[in-house]
Amino acid sequence: MAATAGKQLGTLAAAYYHHQKLNLHCYQLCSLLQVRNYAARKGTREKAKKKKVKVEVKKVGFVPPIRQKKTETLTVGELQTDDSWKSEPLDDVWLGKYHKWKVYPFAEAVECHRETHHPTCYNLPNAFINAYIELDMHGEKPTKIVEAFTRTVNVPHVFDHGENRTVIAFAKTPELLQLADKAGATISGDNQLIKRIQKGEISVSDFTAAVAHPEIMADLSVIRGLMKRKFPNPRVGTLGLDLSVLIRKILYGIQYKAVPLEQDITFGRITVPIGRLTMDSKQLEENFIAIIKDVEQVRPKRDGLFITRTSLRCPPSTEVFKVEFQKYFEEKNSADASYESDDDEEIVRTNVI
Incomplete structure (x- = not known):
């Protein structure tokens, strides 16, 4: 009897120990689930708060039809340029839709x-x-x-x-600089002008365009990054031998x-x-x-x-x-x-x- 009771007691102790261990594991698992649920609820609340923010709608007053901006709309007939199939107008008053454009x-x-x-x-x-x-x-x-x-x-x-255009000119010889000034260049110079631009004393962005003589292009390459799209280019018409022609074309x-x-x-x-x-x-x-x-x-x-x-x-x-x-x-x-x-x-x- 004593041996049987001892076995039962040992079985109960093992069951109790296993039950306690299972409870601990469940507690840890539940705590993790609670953290995840709390994080999810927090994100949901933040989203709900953002949705509740009221967007202020500015009311626009009544705009008369005359002041409303009208976009140009062209019909197929207006795009069609060949009107040779239309008849000639017979008098001084005619419908342009059915007759040739005078x-x-x-x-x-x-x-x-x-x-x-x-x-x-x-x-x-x-x-x-x-x-x-x-x-x-x-x-x-x-x-x-x-x-x-x-x-x-x-x-x-x-x-x-009706436009105020300004031109900066680059050249090496005094003769070319004098011609650029006579043509209407706002400012002209050689390597000294390039150094002033490097120091920030003169900004190329203040000028409409920049022209240059091919002889100074090697020295001008040091400020290529500062000039960006205004860097002289023969395709654009800002680089050439005759500075006066280039300047007049830009100005006038x-x-x-x-x-x-x-x-x-x-x-x-x-x-x-x-x-x-x-x-x-x-x-x-x-x-x-x-x-x-x-x-x-x-x-x-x-x-x-x-x-x-x-x-x-x-x-x-x-x-x-x-x-x-x-x-x-x-x-x-x-x-x-x-x-x-x-x-x-x-x-x-x-x-x-």
């Missing part, structure tokens, strides 16, 4: 804008007159599109473009940008001022010719027109007058052909002799 002589289009800007109308006799140039942006291959580009062109008749040249349309990227447009209404019509026409010839230089190597349509606009008037542009290229082609024929005739004469 082509005005350049001088007549300018005179029409002068009438609308007379003191009795808009009272802006010295307003800018803009050339609106439409482009076919198809590239050399059918799948390629001409990207947006920005160029600066020298116009034969300079006018006040007209900058334009070709932008693809959002409705159809195969169409592009350029809006560029060609002068003011107070200028002579012949001068405005010569500026217009210089600009369209510069645009034609970007033409991709493919068949068809690059410039599809040109017109004259003069804000704030909404009138648009279409003008002819192909005749200016035809004059150039005929002049080149006549020059080649003269050369051929001269060669024949020399052979005969």
Whole structure:
């Protein structure tokens, strides 16, 4: 009996010990679970607090319809430049939707804008007159599109473009620096000017552009990081042998940008001022010719027109007058052909002799 009781007591002791060990393990496990639950609840509370933060909404007052900004929306018909299939207007009043767009002589289009800007109308006799140039942006291959580009062109008749431009010039010889100053450079110099820029006495960011002569490019490379995009480059037209031409192009040249349309990227447009209404019509026409010839230089190597349509606009008037542009290229082609024929005739004469 004593042996049996001892065995039972030992079994109970082992069971008790095992029970206590199991309780300890459960306690530790529960404590860990409590920490995880607490951490999860804390994260949930933080998220809830963030959601409860009220966002202050600013109320906008009523804007009259006249003052609302209107985005330019062009229809397929306005993008279509070929209207040869339309009929000619029979009188002075017609619907542009069903008839050809009238082509005005350049001088007549300018005179029409002068009438609308007379003191009795808009009272802006010295307003800018803009050339609106439409482009076919198809590239050399059918799948390629001409990207947006920005160029600066020298116009034969300079006018006040309303911008304050400044130029810094770099050259080695005193003769070149003197020519740069006469051309209108804000500041010019050699290695001493480069050292002043390195010390921080002069900031290149204060100038519209920087031009340089090729002889000083080796010394100018030490401040390439400070100049960034304003570092002289022949592609941009800021590096060359004739500093006076470069400076005048920056100061008085007209900058334009070709932008693809959002409705159809195969169409592009350029809006560029060609002068003011107070200028002579012949001068405005010569500026217009210089600009369209510069645009034609970007033409991709493919068949068809690059410039599809040109017109004259003069804000704030909404009138648009279409003008002819192909005749200016035809004059150039005929002049080149006549020059080649003269050369051929001269060669024949020399052979005969």
